[in-house]
Amino acid sequence: MSIQSADLEPCTGCGGxxxxxxxxxxRYMxxxxxxxxxxxxxxxPSRSIEYVPFSALTVDAYAAQHPGQPSHQTVNSVAIHLMVLFGVLERGYEPEQALWLRTRPGRLGKTLKHDRFHWLTPPSFTSRLTLADVVAGRTPRxxxxxxxxxxxxxWAAWAAPHSVQVEAWFERYILSERL
Ligand SMILES: [Zn+2]
Structure with missing residues (x-):
């Protein structure tokens, strides 16, 4: 069965x-x-994507490419997933440390939660890779x-306009022990 281009529709988030x-x-992505x-x-398992270290970051890449509309939840979600991408791709953290990076801002407790981050205007993902490209390969390899x-x-799409802000959040909420 061949796939006709007319059967394909672009994702409202990533454009894939x-x-x-x-x-x-x-709910909000x-x-x-x-x-x-x-x-x-x-x-x-039927998808047959081999485990690769970056498998640990799929939720971060997906969330960052499907930011949704501004709300407390989406502001928090986008900020945290971008900090994970920043940590691994710019600071040399291992992909297997993604969970630690993702949960570390949570140690602040609830009081500061809604004031920490603000909405970052999402970049265009036109001509960027999407999940559609990941699953398009014919073999797991x-x-x-x-x-x-x-x-x-x-991350490259987000970094162009927002890397300075994400780095500032990373320093404050991931690295700093003084808040
Ligand atoms: Zn999508």
């Missing part, structure tokens, strides 16, 4: 082209149903390295 699908989407379903299926390339491209 996916076969149309009716289904659920995430805006995407097409098909992009969200593809993300959900990434850990499905073709698909798996795309996870790192995709993650790097998502």
């Amino acid at each position: 082209l996916f076969l149309h699908l009716d289904g659920p989407t995430h 805006e995407s097409s149903a098909s992009c969200w379903a593809t993300f959900g299926a990434m850990n499905d 073709e698909r798996s390295p795309m996870i790192q390339a995709w993650t790097e491209d998502v």
